[in-house]
Amino acid sequence: MAVHKGRGIAAIEYPTGMNQNGDPSQAWIKVKPDGRIDVFAGTSDIGNGSKTIQSQIVAETIGVPYDWITYDNSNTDSSPVCTGTFASRATFVAGKAVEKAAERVRERILDIAGKELEIDPSDLEIVDGEVLAKGAPQKKIAVPDVAAAATWTYGELITGAGAQLKDFASIVDPETGEVDSPPHSAISYAACAAEVEVDDETGVVRVTRLVQVYDVGRAINPTLVEGQIEGGAVQGLGLGVLENCYPYYPSAEHRGGQFGSYLAPGFEDLPQIDTIIIENPSADGPYGAKGIGEMANNAQPPAIASAVHDAVGVWVTELPITPEKVLRALEAKSEPTRNGKTVVFDAELSVNAVARGGIAFEVPA
Amino acid sequence: MKAVGARLPRYDGIEHVTGRTTYVDDVRVPGTLWAKALRSPLHSATITSFDASKAEAMPGVHAVITHADVPLLEYGHLSALGIPADEPLLAKDEVRYKGQPIAVVAAEDEETAMAAVEAIDIELDERTPLFDIRRAFDSDAPKVHQWGNWYTHFEGEMDRRQIRKGSVEDAFDKADTIVQGVYRPAAIEHVPLETQVALVVPEASGRLTIYSCTQALYFSMGVVAAHLQVPLNKLKVVGGTVGGGFGGKVDTASETMCALLAQKSGRPVKWRWTREEEFLCSSTRAPWHMEIADAVTKDGWILGRKMLTLHDSGAYGRFSPYGLTKHSFHHTGAYTIPNLEFDGYVVFTNRVPTTAMRGFGVTSVSFATETHMSRIADLLGLDPYEVRLKNANRIGDTSPNRIVYTDPSTVSVVKALAGGMDVELQPDYAAMTRDPREGDLLPEHLVGQMANPEDH
Numbered sequence: 102m103a104v105h106k107g108r109g110i111a112a113i114e115y116p117t118g119m120n121q122n123g124d125p126s127q128a129w130i131k132v133k134p135d136g137r138i139d140v141f142a143g144t145s146d147i148g149n150g151s152k153t154i155q156s157q158i159v160a161e162t163i164g165v166p167y168d169w170i171t172y173d174n175s176n177t178d179s180s181p182v183c184t185g186t187f188a189s190r191a192t193f194v195a196g197k198a199v200e201k202a203a204e205r206v207r208e209r210i211l212d213i214a215g216k217e218l219e220i221d222p223s224d225l226e227i228v229d230g231e232v233l234a235k236g237a238p239q240k241k242i243a244v245p246d247v248a249a250a251a252t253w254t255y256g257e258l259i260t261g262a263g264a265q266l267k268d269f270a271s272i273v274d275p276e277t278g279e280v281d282s283p284p285h286s287a288i289s290y291a292a293c294a295a296e297v298e299v300d301d302e303t304g305v306v307r308v309t310r311l312v313q314v315y316d317v318g319r320a321i322n323p324t325l326v327e328g329q330i331e332g333g334a335v336q337g338l339g340l341g342v343l344e345n346c347y348p349y350y351p352s353a354e355h356r357g358g359q360f361g362s363y364l365a366p367g368f369e370d371l372p373q374i375d376t377i378i379i380e381n382p383s384a385d386g387p388y389g390a391k392g393i394g395e396m397a398n399n400a401q402p403p404a405i406a407s408a409v410h411d412a413v414g415v416w417v418t419e420l421p422i423t424p425e426k427v428l429r430a431l432e433a434k435s436e437p438t439r440n441g442k443t444v445v446f447d448a449e450l451s452v453n454a455v456a457r458g459g460i461a462f463e464v465p466a
Numbered sequence: 467m468k469a470v471g472a473r474l475p476r477y478d479g480i481e482h483v484t485g486r487t488t489y490v491d492d493v494r495v496p497g498t499l500w501a502k503a504l505r506s507p508l509h510s511a512t513i514t515s516f517d518a519s520k521a522e523a524m525p526g527v528h529a530v531i532t533h534a535d536v537p538l539l540e541y542g543h544l545s546a547l548g549i550p551a552d553e554p555l556l557a558k559d560e561v562r563y564k565g566q567p568i569a570v571v572a573a574e575d576e577e578t579a580m581a582a583v584e585a586i587d588i589e590l591d592e593r594t595p596l597f598d599i600r601r602a603f604d605s606d607a608p609k610v611h612q613w614g615n616w617y618t619h620f621e622g623e624m625d626r627r628q629i630r631k632g633s634v635e636d637a638f639d640k641a642d643t644i645v646q647g648v649y650r651p652a653a654i655e656h657v658p659l660e661t662q663v664a665l666v667v668p669e670a671s672g673r674l675t676i677y678s679c680t681q682a683l684y685f686s687m688g689v690v691a692a693h694l695q696v697p698l699n700k701l702k703v704v705g706g707t708v709g710g711g712f713g714g715k716v717d718t719a720s721e722t723m724c725a726l727l728a729q730k731s732g733r734p735v736k737w738r739w740t741r742e743e744e745f746l747c748s749s750t751r752a753p754w755h756m757e758i759a760d761a762v763t764k765d766g767w768i769l770g771r772k773m774l775t776l777h778d779s780g781a782y783g784r785f786s787p788y789g790l791t792k793h794s795f796h797h798t799g800a801y802t803i804p805n806l807e808f809d810g811y812v813v814f815t816n817r818v819p820t821t822a823m824r825g826f827g828v829t830s831v832s833f834a835t836e837t838h839m840s841r842i843a844d845l846l847g848l849d850p851y852e853v854r855l856k857n858a859n860r861i862g863d864t865s866p867n868r869i870v871y872t873d874p875s876t877v878s879v880v881k882a883l884a885g886g887m888d889v890e891l892q893p894d895y896a897a898m899t900r901d902p903r904e905g906d907l908l909p910e911h912l913v914g915q916m917a918n919p920e921d922h
Contacts, residue, residue: 110883113799146708147708153477157474160469172477175705183683184685187713277628277868279867280867285795293883314886322471340829345653352597363745365657381878396832399829406840410844416837418648420651420652446645446647446841456600459604462757
């Protein structure tokens, strides 16, 4: 009886935005008389950081400090359409909408600053809350003074709206699945290695280390990206070795109705997590960003399953990889069946073994 | 300073960590009634009699709603995308999962509401439930829906989602080895700290203010407006701050019923699901059944893939047809496989409907295809990094639905992972890029699938 160490890897990809697109996000921005910025967008923040990310995009695009931004996603009377916070779209799609709205606001600020400075707006830029003449930064006016002039001198509201919508990609041939345009925006890629320890007496799988690489396009906020990746890793660990709504699936009995009877990962389960971020900018996301929120829990389960095999020589392909399943697999020591050049694993799980003629999985010989 | 790329503090971080964020359950409105639901105690049954008169007559009970109170009983979250609705807001005539809401009560407090729920007289005629998706197609399988046990409304009225590319027969004929495996990830609960909750306030103006934990304000507003058959200006959805969602709060689980109760009682109504309801009655991540057979060469090229996917949708469709379509589009993972035959079914069972969850549709296929990839490498004695790099998506390769990849980074992430694990790759793999294939990396079987990225 011993504890065996193993390693496994996985590489994955994931699309950004709703599959087949057609999911709009909109935003509008107004400027207060002292130059502070009010952003109205309908993007729920489910902990993914959309309030922070969209505020950073607005600050960057206009050229004002982050703490000048007030972000309001609180209700549907003041905020325009956002399809929602899902499909890894809050940064990529909704972030693009606020970027476009902020570009309009920047243009309006430059127009009014141009009048005040008597300089063509195309020769002006905004840096840290000040409008500067390009190449002659001593000629300048503060954004709060521009906003005040708009309000009290010119009788104008500085505002801007933006929207992002990618055309719906239709399936033109349902037989083949062929589509008429890309059904996704940027695709993100990731790879993960898992190191595990498997106790062949108890069957317990302990994930000791996860090394993860994500192509995020551009990390708008590296701290939040790391949070998504580490949080996703823990959820992926839950998928891999702990969580199950139906412990005797497909039976619906013996469900856990409390925290005490449903094994979500706890701090005791945390492995060492090493994160490597690659920035391969997307062509159409805000500042080159891609969305990696969802894919963050996809790579760990297969890496863990492969690591368990590396450790003790058994493939457990029904998740989660519980002690019971590990012990049963060690006891069964099942080998794949071979028929000519065909190697068949898991024959007992197949529809061919379970269905009574209703469906079959037939493979060309 | 630059804002993009900076480690700026989270916009709402201080509120969260000091416990001062206002979530839906923190909103207090005088005169609020509390909602509780009568839920099906059985997995599958016909409702033979229903009588709520005793409950309605109880002191402190202000309203009871059933299917008869809903102007549009069936409205799917994806109706706007042409995916037909199959789920009644409140059960009518039959129940298809344990925990399905049949009636909802609004009363002065939760105890009274619960007592009223228990006072509803209901008789059910139990039926045999279906739980194993592998048996759903058998002639003797219990029927979950009148039209059958799987979703039949994909394009062209197909009963499945298909992908066909190249010739699987040819690939399997040319293969040195065919590797078959079965992959079955489990149902997962979203486990948000904030359970499903809604508060609906009927305003003097006649509008309804809906405090919602939804992940999608406008999505949920559309769903409520459709069920109530009112224009959007009659509703104001207040939210945007969610105590954990992970996909489960794309479902509009409690807003519509609170709105109906608020209309009927003229009082604000709050429904806060218990932890038990969250675990047992809220939707879950779907369990999936996937079978893969790959045609491979002895040096590790994947020539073709045949795949069968059964998606356990639970009792109703919700987002499952969308999830399966996304799944099918990504069933080759981070690799280019030129010959494909994929069949996927959304299968109904008598369990709680499944819904979106982080990685929706793809988490399952990533598990299946990547575990399978490791198996292939192990079986053929190949390096697991190199077999992945060899088959990696490259610029100019095409996806299962014939979209050309212009920006793949399988090669970069796998090489970076090798670096992170101190694994030394053979020189030709270490030098690999994502540039269009040529030479040894453009074998005969991949020539036909190539496209010019400039055309896209």
